């Protein structure tokens with residue numbers, strides 16, 4: 311078989327990356343809903359131990375999308391668990407009687423994608439799959455608000471103290487790495503930006519990425535799957551074009567800039583009061599992401615809650631199991647040093 315034919319025989323894998331809450335799962339739901347008969351398997355990796363994204367995807371109700379097509383890896387960072395979790399998962403997908411036509415991996419919002427791409431060089435999978443492309447979802451309004459910007463004066467001060475440091479903002483490092491790895495950028499949440507803001511964010515994205523990379527704008531992750539899947543980038547063979555902060559750290563990386571915990575949520579009396587409390591907490595403690603569910607007195611359905619910064623959405627999404635506990639759970643993610651005791655105390659009341 312010649313090289314082109316070999317490449318065609320490999321199962322294509324799309325890596326969806328993007329910061330916490332940028333809209334990766336939302337985009338994935340759109341892909342599944344518009345798969346047009348293509349068998350797509352999803353591998354989801356989350357920073358928290360509670361598999362909310364898998365739940366959201368399973369609840370998508372898309373015909374032909376079965377539970378076994380969604381694999382959750384909640385044991386920590388994908389790239390740190392390559393041998394134990396990631397490779398066996400990928401091999402098991404390939405070894406199915408009917409292997410998927412395409413695999414999509416949703417990385418955690420805090421993952422640096424390059425170490426994951428390196429995993430595709432492992433002998434057990436390199437001849438059987440190829441990274442069709444890395445799609446980076448960007449939270450447009452968060453960029454416009456300066457969420458990922460460095461403070462140049464602070465960087466200079468820190469570098470003077472320790473030349474190996476290059477950021478005062480760990481969010482900037484993750485955001486930049488995710489952009490630098492992209493084959494396609496989805497500038498999402500355009501409904502929350504003026505056209506001028508979107509132009510500004512797009513220009514900033516283009517300035518960040520040295521390669522010619524397409525940027526598409528979207529609301530609710532609505533991008534035609536034909537644009538997302540089939541990029542044919544063979545990204546695993548093109549690592550040098552994707553600089554990463556991880557390279558400078560000698561391939562080592564740590565996750566100690568961020569932390570996450572899961573809090574039990576007692577049954578609530580009022581949806582409005584609960585959401586208002588969450589918004590206040592997010593702002594007071596600079597919480598990056600909250601997601602989970604709660605039960606509400608008198609309601610048979612559970613309340614799913616999604617918070618990105620202090621922007622919240624909620625909906626009654628599925629029945630609370632009969633005879634099941636009426637306690638909910640909420641994942642809280644932020645930079646290291648969150649005041650877990652204060653946050654837990656504020657959420658301990660119904």
Ligand SMILES: Nc1nc2c(ncn2[C@@H]2O[C@H](COP(=O)(O)OP(=O)(O)OP(=O)(O)O)[C@@H](O)[C@H]2O)c(=O)[nH]1
Pocket residue numbers: 328329330331332333334335336337363418419498499500501502528529530531599616617618622623
């Ligand atoms: N206004 C608005 N909200 C959006 C858009 N896309 C996604 N969201 C909302 O943003 C929140 C986070 O979306 P997700 O798709 O869960 O984001 P994610 O990147 O998968 O999040 P993590 O996996 O936690 O990193 C949800 O409440 C979505 O409904 C959009 O285009 N506009």
